Amino acid sequence: MIPDLSPERIDRLRDAFRAANYDADGVLELLGPSAHAALGRNEPAPALRVAADAGPLGTLVRLFLLGMPEPREEVQAALGELDVDEALDATIVVADGERLRAGLDIRPYGTGEDSWWVVSDLDSELRGGRTLDPDHVLGVGHASLSLVRATSRRPVGSVLDLGTGCGVQALHASTHARSLTVTDLSERALALAGATFRLNGVEAETRGGEWFDPVRGRKFDLIVCNPPFVVGPPRTDFTYRDSGLAGDDASALVVRQAPSFLNEGGRAQLLASWVHKEGEDWQDRVASWLPPGAGLDAWFVQRDVADPDLYVGTWLRDAGYDLNSPAGIAKANEWLDWFAANDVIGVGFGFITLRRTDGPGEVVCEDLRQAFDDPLGPESDEWLRRVDWLRSHGSTEELLSARLRTAESTVLEQVSHHGEEGWETIVNRLHRTDGPGWQHEIDELGTRLLAGFQGAMPTGELIELLAMGYGEDPEELTAAAIPMVRELVRHGMVIPVEWSGEDR
Structure with a gap:
């Protein structure tokens, strides 16, 4: 069945929500941080205690967020200019004996400075544990x-x-x-x-x-x-x-x-x-x-x-x-x-x-199964930006001429074991401390190269100096370094010097 959610009914419902302060901030203010967090864990008792005798806002919280049956007169008071009979016709509420229950899940939803209401179908718990209908409309999950x-x-x-x-x-x-x-x-x-x-x-x-x-x-x-x-x-x-x-x-x-x-x-x-x-x-x-x-x-x-x-x-x-x-x-x-x-x-x-x-x-x-808190959306923007930069520096010569800087969010972890000559490093692992928290293991020469990425000279000159200092063949060291540098740029652990200090 398609509910009759006419624009006029929805407009009156919005007016009622605004009058009762039934929005993300209003609900949080009513419940307080502890009861609000308990509600998020599907523990209704603290929210029920706070929402009791809390006027129209309390009624809307009990009705739509807690799935409780409410007296018809209290529901009407909370719905304001939207008549209860119209709300029943639109399945916004449904009859439960002499009382009314939510027929739809209508709840405040907010992120950052944005606050909205989302209309969906009731989940299995608020349906009394019954299996969902085939045309069930999922809420914000x-x-x-x-x-x-x-x-x-x-x-x-x-x-x-x-x-x-x-x-x-x-x-x-x-x-x-x-x-x-x-x-x-x-x-x-x-x-x-x-x-x-x-x-x-x-x-x-x-x-x-x-x-x-x-x-x-x-x-x-x-x-x-x-x-x-x-x-x-x-x-x-x-x-x-x-x-x-x-x-x-x-x-x-x-x-x-x-x-x-x-x-x-x-x-x-x-x-x-x-x-x-x-x-x-x-x-x-x-x-x-x-x-x-x-x-x-x-x-x-x-x-x-x-x-x-x-x-x-x-x-x-x-x-x-x-x-x-x-x-x-x-x-x-x-x-x-x-x-x-x-x-x-x-x-x-x-x-x-x-x-x-x-x-x-x-x-x-890429596998990215480690835990991280930062949203991936901004990283997708930066990933594409880095792809563009790498594409514009597609040849070895172009990359060797680039001036690079190790990103401020890149840190080096070293794991050592105790050997005959004291502590000996066995693992050098780079971590990016923001975004998705990329990690890369590199060798000792790689750590030396990244230490030199300060934007002062082209990558090729740094590799030549490193080869000279460690007695390595410059061509062989370049061939080994280029794939590593490209991967570190791709993951934002090394960045072009012209990007340094940008507010991105």
């Missing part, structure tokens, strides 16, 4: 938040949010784009996303249809996509996660088709999953998805790999299945049988950045 953090926020003209769901990616895009287009196969998702946009005063063109069909013949400056990337048999139990395509074909489809919808220099940033098979390199697999002959820079970042048992259990719980029930066991066995039949030993998960270029592109696949 870990996956969508990870894509938010991995997306560049540079100003752009046009953005396509492919498979918008509740619309959270488009909300963030609205802060740095002139125009928004969102698509989704699900009519329910488009209705809830439309309510999200109306609540927040965000203008977005909405189009229904499969994959890129609604925007054939158009091009964009940025495409963001959190596709139904769950890996498994070809089915569509839930539209928010299942594509109807087998294995990782949904992720492959987006990577293959997205470039033809990008303007020159345009980017696509998406979440994706890929299978790991015995004897197959995951890097070769994902790189094969790129359309042949396209001028593309592509950065594939693997953030995690799950074994099949863990993967299946996680997604079944996410959908509200009881894993000990006959239905849960049957569904798990069906899924695991498909993994076994297709030689799947793991499922990788990560981010992909694509950029249209007017010439041969750079394709890099």
Whole structure:
């Protein structure tokens, strides 16, 4: 069923939220840091205690954030000019005996200075543990938040949010784009996303249809996509996660088709999953998805790999299945049988950045499974900038003539053991202390070279001095140093001297 979330009803709902101070700051101020943190851990008792007798704001918190049944008169007082009967007709609330419960998940969502409301369907817990409906519209979850953090926020003209769901990616895009287009196969998702946009005063063109069909013949400056990337048999139990395509074909489809919808220099940033098979390199697999002959820079970042048992259990719980029930066991066995039949030993998960270029592109696949706090979006901007610089210094002569500086965020860790002559260094490891925290092990001559990267002389002269001081052959040392220098530049551990001191 598609809820009747007319613009007039949404406008009155927004007025009620504003009057009650039901926004990210207002909820935090009411609950306080401790109860707010407990709510984030799914521990409702502290928030219930604080929200009791807290007027309309307390009612909205209990109704929408805690899933509690509330008296009709208190709900009406909290909804202001939006009549309860209209809210029932729109399934904003639903009857629960003599009381009312939330029929939709409508909650404040804020990051930094931005504060919005997001409309989605209630999760399994707020539905009393019942399995989700096939057309369930997911709210702001870990996956969508990870894509938010991995997306560049540079100003752009046009953005396509492919498979918008509740619309959270488009909300963030609205802060740095002139125009928004969102698509989704699900009519329910488009209705809830439309309510999200109306609540927040965000203008977005909405189009229904499969994959890129609604925007054939158009091009964009940025495409963001959190596709139904769950890996498994070809089915569509839930539209928010299942594509109807087998294995990782949904992720492959987006990577293959997205470039033809990008303007020159345009980017696509998406979440994706890929299978790991015995004897197959995951890097070769994902790189094969790129359309042949396209001028593309592509950065594939693997953030995690799950074994099949863990993967299946996680997604079944996410959908509200009881894993000990006959239905849960049957569904798990069906899924695991498909993994076994297709030689799947793991499922990788990560981010992909694509950029249209007017010439041969750079394709890099990297494991980035270490923990780090900085968002990956700014790093994707810098990664592409460094790719451009390396491309402009493609020959050995051009790189040797460049003046480089070791970045301030690069530190050297040395591991030593006690030998016959005292402490002897056995490992030299470079760490980048910001961004994704890259690490590289280098030899003793490498540490000497980086110590000399202070921008005073060209790289080639530094290598010649190093070879002279250590009795090494200059040509052999140059041949060994060039790949290392390129990799350190690519990871932002060594930077061109002209970038030093920039506020980036």
